[in-house]
């Protein structure tokens with residue numbers, strides 16, 4: 001058993017549990033601060049340090065194993081600002097980012113956001129890319145963001161990097177990634193009813209015949 | 223880092239790799255598949271299910287854990303609730319904040335309805351966000367909705383409802399474009415064409431992905447769109463009961479504020495259930511890939527107002543859940559690892575199943591390898607598993623493929639000191655998906671007037687086994703359809719007075735059937751606190 005400190009209070013828990021499991025072992029029935037339990041939803045943002053090391057660290061509680069003498073608190077919510085926009089009516093430009101998130105110019109370059117990212121993303125770089133209007137760079141670098149909110153919580157200037165990055169990715173997806181011709185073609189063929197008779201035939205086929213068809217279908221190599 | 227014992231088995235796997243790279247394990251015939259499933263698939267373990275004693279599916283089988291809840295008591299005392307005091311009054315109430323609920327809300331709004339979306343945790347805390355491998359749509363030149371139809375029927379054991387599969391495959395390319403127009407970043411080739419991979423049971427390469435964060439990308443975009451349109455959302459407010467009106471139509475719901483325990487009354491002209499799956503009921507003691515709130519609530523709510531469920535005796539066990547390390551036991555190792563080329567290998571370093579068979583078949587193959595053939599690898603916790611030979615991917619497709627295509631997987635294992643670009647992954651089946659659910663028609667209607675359903679909580683589309691990539695398709699196809707149909711239905715409705723009479727009737731019926739001692743339901747959240755159970759085996 002090891003000692004951990006949840007919001008300053010000591011609990012004994014077995015070694016090897018994740019922080020979430022340790023909270024539950026300690027008797028907390030969680031409502032906030034937990035979602036997917038697998039590192040994808042960002043609900044479980046956690047700040048901790050160690051009795052002998054004041055350096056703050058940041059983690060997803062579902063993906064991090066408790067350590068002896070850990071002092072931790074969850075950050076299930078942070079009052080981060082978000083701009084409202086109609087994606088169909090804005091342009092993929094640096095100016096739009098600046099208009100929607102004017103605070104971005106206040107970035108001090110302190111790198112607190114990057115240091116706090118439990119996904120190890122280059123958050124501050126994303127902010128300078130966004131400031132330059134390099135939407136593609138932000139999209140690629142920020143892609144693995146789970147929007148846990150730690151970067152916004154740590155920014156001394158009140159920026160909300162994860163929402164700025166989301167704006168960039170949405171702009172990229174809608175306007176900058178090249179359209180897929182085969183997708184468009186297929187949508188038109190379907191609308192023109194090109195597959196209707198074949199589908200109708202399959203729908204009305206006896207199970208035996210359908211099984212036969214299934215067996216005979218060719219399988220494209222990967 | 224793997225313990226020495228496991229490293230010994232890895233050495234055998236490495237010794238056979240060069241030979242295996244040239245080998246394709248033969249696919250099983252339909253007859254071989256049927257006998258493998260009957261002997262090893264958990265659906266066929268007789269002690270796992272029982273007959274329902276009450277309600278629209280009386281006499282049908284369901285997993286025991288779910289059956290208890292379907293027969294369960296209401297949380298509320300209908301006589302204690304003042305239905306004269308309406309807290310929220312809207313055209314369409316959407317219950318559930320995953321991909322299905324979010325799409326339904328957007329489409330209901332576009333079709334002129336006022337909406338309220340209520341959800342149990344935060345908007346987007348859902349199974350959707352965990353989807354990694356991708357979304358199916360037949361849009362390449364040598365693919366077609368008809369081939370997609372055939373694959374889906376075959377995967378479902380030919381039990382799927384044809385009308386539902388038809389709209390699933392026909393709407394699919396539209397859904398991909400809709401998501402892109404909202405700003406979803408699909409993986410693409412330099413010329414803009416979609417980068418598509420095969421999946422277990424798909425005869426064409428039609429998996430659309432966003433790295434291995436597909437569901438996260440879909441969900442964060444939809445969530446942002448809901449916020450931009452300023453649609454009403456209530457978080458931490460699960461529905462605990464549906465309301466009917468004096469004409470027997472579904473007319474709203476009772477919500478529970480999880481933090482203050484206050485109840486509130488929503489009146490609506492139509493209700494859409496989008497509550498997702500039930501992996502957190504841990505059928506037959508399996509760990510699960512599902513999010514914390516996946517407790518099958520929508521099934522319970524629908525059942526109590528008389529909606530029929532379909533295929534409730536079949537669950538999907540994903541073949542490749544994590545078997546080591548223990549901290550993340552049962553979490554998902556995406557099928558994309560296999561679609562990119564990784565083979566499944568036993569402790570002797572030999573293949574035993576084609577890795578791209580459908581999930582039910584692969585899962586049964588792994589269970590057979592561990593139980594009957596005793597060729598699994600057993601960890602120090604006693605957990606059996608087989609190897610998923612991930613390093614093959616970079617050998618076949620070039621160095622850097624794993625890092626590029628599977629960043630979430632790499633990150634997850636790196637956190638536990640395992641480098642999947644160099645070492646294989648130990649896997650065992652995990653509870654993943656609810657194949658069946660509330661029976662719907664092609665518009666998402668349930669047959670109970672005013673009640674619609676979309677996503678993992680409905681059933682019929684996937685027959686008895688869902689294919690990879692067809693669920694994150696289903697949620698958008700049927701979420702959009704239900705949103706539109708509910709908005710249109712609402713236009714013709716003049717609500718009668720609200721009633722909880724059906725809860726009285728339910729209580730009488732369960733009492734007559736001798737089931738009064740069933741637990742209160744819906745379950746809402748699992749209880750992992752120590753007094754219940756703390757074994758890490760269930761709580762990952």
Ligand SMILES: Cc1cc2nc3c(=O)[nH]c(=O)nc-3n(C[C@H](O)[C@H](O)[C@H](O)COP(=O)(O)OP(=O)(O)OC[C@H]3O[C@@H](n4cnc5c(N)ncnc54)[C@H](O)[C@@H]3O)c2cc1C
Pocket residue numbers: 317318319320321322323340341342343344345346347348349350351352353354355356357358436437459460461462496497498499511512513515516517519520554654655676677678679690691692693694695697744746
């Ligand atoms: C880890 C993982 C990986 C997956 N990978 C893939 C994949 O690659 N491809 C694919 O096609 N499918 C995949 N699936 C399946 C697919 O993601 C889900 O089936 C699908 O996203 C379900 O969407 P949904 O909207 O129906 O339900 P969910 O996304 O689960 O949303 C349900 C919502 O309802 C809420 N809710 C529940 N009960 C109540 C209540 N009583 N009141 C109010 N709200 C309630 C929940 O909190 C949640 O917000 C995966 C699933 C998991 C878990």
Ligand code: FES
Pocket residue numbers: 033034035036037038039040041042043044060061062063146
């Ligand atoms: S609970 Fe979802 S990231 Fe930890």
